[in-house]
Amino acid sequence: MLTRQERTPIIPEEEQATKYQIIVNEDWCKGCGFCYSFCPREVLEKSTRFNSKGYYPPEAVNIDRCVGCGLCEALCPDFAIHVEEKKAKIKAKKGDK
């Protein structure tokens, strides 16, 4: 058995903090709350400002905790959320091809 100190974290916190961004198309949001209610990492929260339809869109308050699982994007009934890896990573991906 490895002790806790010996294990390498699978997702190093410092790397994680720069990895993902959540883009919200606020005006498409109808405020259903699915995204922030079911985010497994509590990244999203209901914001305090109205969008043009009068709903409170979500905002990523803990983006450094995001693991890019995409559940918020998948659950959004209005295609208003987009989760993507940050540009540095995207570049690397393109380079792979």
Place this chain on the structure above:
Amino acid sequence: MQKAVLTGERFTQGDIAAAEGALAAGCRFFAGYPITPATEIAERMAYRLPRIGGRYIQMEDEIASCTAVVGASYAGVKSMTATSGPGVSLMNETIGLAVMTETPMVLVNVMRGGPSTGQPTEASQSDIMQAKWGSHGDYEIIALIPSSVQEMFDLTIQAFNLSERFRVPAFVLADEIIGHMRERLVIPPEDEIEIVNRKKPTVPPEEYLPFKAEEDLVPPMATFGEGYHFYATGLTHDERGYPVMDEEAQLALVPRLCDKIRKNADKITRAENTETEDAEILLVAYGGEARTALRAVKDARANGIKIGLFRPISVWPFPKEQLKEAAANAQHVVVAELNYGQLVGEVERVIRNEVPVHLIPRVCGTPHTPDELMKEIRRRIN
């Protein structure tokens, strides 16, 4: 492997001739549901299509059959179905969809007596108006009416050609007489058969607008799987194919769907005249009944009566100009049809009140005999 085009002479049924005409026109998909008196077409297609690399599918009902035909046509294969009036009643929903999404397809309706289940094994021409107005909404359609086994073959090919050319469903409106009788059918060599295929887009996918019409009011048609990634819907749509519910969209679409047939009518309509030049009595008859009429005209001419026959071969669009010409010297126009009065309305619209238009209807399941017809004509004219 069997040949798609069975060049040569044979003694065969009208229904079989329609199936062979379809194959000669390039039809490689048939979806249908059994119904008298059109079943022989499905039976022939079930036997022939797999032997020439085509596909036959018997669907669960006529709605499914017609819808599968629309799907197959969008998948790029020339497709058809065959049925009788009760089947067309079910298919009308999808005929509207096919009109709206500008789908080339052929429907053979071997008409029988109606309404409802009616007279399955008897002859009738009572679906003339159903073909035109069966589905809801404003639209135009093409319908050709054969008078012989040979014409079942020839007109089925023409129905395919017109349907492909104008991206509109085309009917072959046969009656039970022509569908079931046997005559000589001459199938020409394959290279002598004129085939028309739908226009294909000439622009790359990113510039393609699936419902942008060209000068002839017909848009080029991409098919599924070619990389155009287009969308089509039965809703009112714009040139991109996407639903748009406003006035302008409906105004841009519906008149074009009608006008592409109305304004090209001279390329679609066809009719045949027999002894019409000096005819004082113009008889109008079509399909199986036209053969009675032809005999009646010959007999009457032998007795010195100046009578001629105008036979519409396309009923939709109706050959207005040809009728006007044929009726130039007529003092009476007589319409004989195997229904209680359908095409007579179109004839009246053309003739207006210039000379009397008489109707000789017949709804009993058999055509008039030539003598009966002449008697009816005399009764109305004197």
Place this chain on the structure above:
Amino acid sequence: MARTEIRLGGLGGQGVIKSAVIIGEAASIHDGKEAVQTASYGPESRGSACKAEVIISDAPIDYPLVLTPHVMVALSNDAFHKYKEDLSKEAIVIIDSDLVKAGKIKAGVRLYQVPAATTAHQVLKNPLVTNVVMLGAFTAISKAVTPEAMRKAIANAFPKYKELNLRAFDEGMQLGHKAMEQSTTKK
């Protein structure tokens, strides 16, 4: 020959329609004449009286249905009595004398009796060829089609049983000639 109207009557299942198709094919494809074949279709396909008709002509055929038959071939009693009423004057009527009892018939009609069923059973050992025996008799008596054309049409119609059916046809031709020697015209 202007227009010959032929009617075949029998019971559903006796090959009445098939016989009419063979006559039509012989005339239109092999004799090079014009021919139209029609049938009355009822809901039953076996056992009820049925008829099939052929019109043969040198000129294109306009009206495709039979009005006054010039030739009638009857394979059943029911059909004979049901379909004999509108025969033309001097019509030729050929009956299978094993199956049809010729009762009253119009004056002027020439009646020919052919024992087709017995011949099919006893000579050809196959009752299924009764209709082809009748086709032989029809060809010999009516002369509406040539025997050569009929033989070709029969061969096309029964590719697997060509020999048997051609023999049945030949037997029928002979019976036809015999019947002509014995024929009577109703006065």
Place this chain on the structure above:
Amino acid sequence: MDRLVVISGIGCTGRASGYFAADSYHTTHGRAIAFASGVKVANPDLKPVVISGDGDLFAIGGNHFIHAARRNVDMLVLCVNNFNYGMTGGQMGPTTPDSAITVTSPDGNIEHPFNLVSVAAASGAVFVARWTALHARRLTKSIEKALQKKGFKFIEVISPCPTLYDRYNRYGSGLDVMKKYREISVIRNFTDPMKAEIDYRTRIVCGEFVDTEKPEFTDLLAQQSDRLQKR
């Protein structure tokens, strides 16, 4: 992507086909599967995906569903089940539960609903799964898996209808319903579809229930045709 054809019927889910950058077609009510059958038989290289609702696929289109499944025509059918006719204003339909309130069952539905996975399995589908809208990632995996398979595949997606059905039956907001799914749904792969319970209030059995192989219709058609052409 060039082989994908997305086809939908009419209803809340009807417009789904318009959201794809792929060949797509929006049919009349109930006919998406019949259209897809035509597409697949005419060009077997294409991969039809039908996305539609419970009313469209199982009431007006029910006959097409069972027969396409019986024939095993290669297509994926995704049914978004919201237990009522949403687009036309919340009428009862073939999946509306016993005693549920809708505008056409204002005193409680007395009809017995279809269990869709059971209908699909009994009709012959080679892949049958059920997820709720909350199981977005498992659903995605099932869709991926189903697309790899040949034959008639069916996935039911239980979905909230917060503006109509859920409101009439006092189930709360869409979020409340989604939370309810989290509470009552259980994943039981390979449960007998007949026993895959679906009770909006107490228990929704989710999972992949059927995953089997059998000859596909257009393959059989092609084999038969090849054999006949060689004659």
